Amino acid sequence: MSKRLLNLAQLSAVGLTGYLLGHNSNHHCKENDSISLATSSRILKCLPGLPVFGTVSAAVPYTEGGNSKDRISEIMKYGFPGLDNVRSYDDFVLSYDRRTRVPHWVFEHLTKDHIKKNDAVDRSKCDFKPDDSIHIFFRSQNSDYKGSGFDRGHMAAAGNHRLAQRHVEQTFYLTNMAPQMHGTD
Numbered sequence: 001m002s003k004r005l006l007n008l009a010q011l012s013a014v015g016l017t018g019y020l021l022g023h024n025s026n027h028h029c030k031e032n033d034s035i036s037l038a039t040s041s042r043i044l045k046c047l048p049g050l051p052v053f054g055t056v057s058a059a060v061p062y063t064e065g066g067n068s069k070d071r072i073s074e075i076m077k078y079g080f081p082g083l084d085n086v087r088s089y090d091d092f093v094l095s096y097d098r099r100t101r102v103p104h105w106v107f108e109h110l111t112k113d114h115i116k117k118n119d120a121v122d123r124s125k126c127d128f129k130p131d132d133s134i135h136i137f138f139r140s141q142n143s144d145y146k147g148s149g150f151d152r153g154h155m156a157a158a159g160n161h162r163l164a165q166r167h168v169e170q171t172f173y174l175t176n177m178a179p180q181m182h183g184t185d
Contacts, residue, residue, distance in 0.1 A: 075109040087133060089170040091163065092156040096131075098138035102178040106155040118162040126168060128152055131175040140174035153180030 072088045080086065082104055085096040091114070095104040130139050145152050155176050161167040170176075 075107050081105050085134075087131070087175060089156075089167075089173070089176075091161045091167040091170070092176075094155065094176060096134060096138075096175045098134070101138065101140040101144065101174075103155050103176065106176065108156050108160060110160055114163055115160055116162065121162045121165050121168050123158050123168055125165070126158065126172045128172050128174060128177070131173040134175060140177065142174070144174075145177075145179070148179065149182070150179035151182050152177040 071091065072093060075093050080095075082095050084104060085098060087094050087096055092106060092108045094106040096102075097104045128142055130141055132139075134140075142152075152174070154171055155178055156171050158168050158171040161171055
């Protein structure tokens with residue numbers, strides 16, 4: 001019984017500390033403050049009461065006809081279905097399930113320009129690779145698929161991201177993969 005009480009006290013202390021740190025940090029936000037995140041070169045505004053993620057801010061407004069910096073807000077203009085381990089890439093956004101090591105969901109916003117043939121983009125130059133932004137304990141590896149009988153199936157299809165080579169390369173992160181049966185055509 002005393003071990004359970006100790007565990008409960010520890011969890012309560014962690015929760016209370018997190019609450020107080022979050023509550024107090026919101027009071028220090030000034031109207032023109034910004035936060036530079038170590039995992040991102042983007043500068044995010046300090047907005048009280050709104051979560052700031054490593055690469056995505058749900059508080060970024062969508063602007064019609066915006067530039068490439070507004071791409072994520074364009075994709076997510078209708079909201080997030082969940083906020084668990086959200087990762088934003090240049091041309092799609094996903095939520096990664098650390099337990100199953102596959103995406104919860106993937107969002108893309110496709111236009112004619114995104115899917116039309118682009119000779120500067122070569123899928124054969126891409127390799128499946130782990131996403132280093134995921135902790136090593138939860139990161140999917142190529143070895144997870146070797147000998148399993150399953151292929152690595154793109155959730156955001158490589159063929160839908162032809163604007164730039166970097167876009168198609170990002171679809172090869174294992175965070176964007178789910179097991180699929182090998183075709184027997």
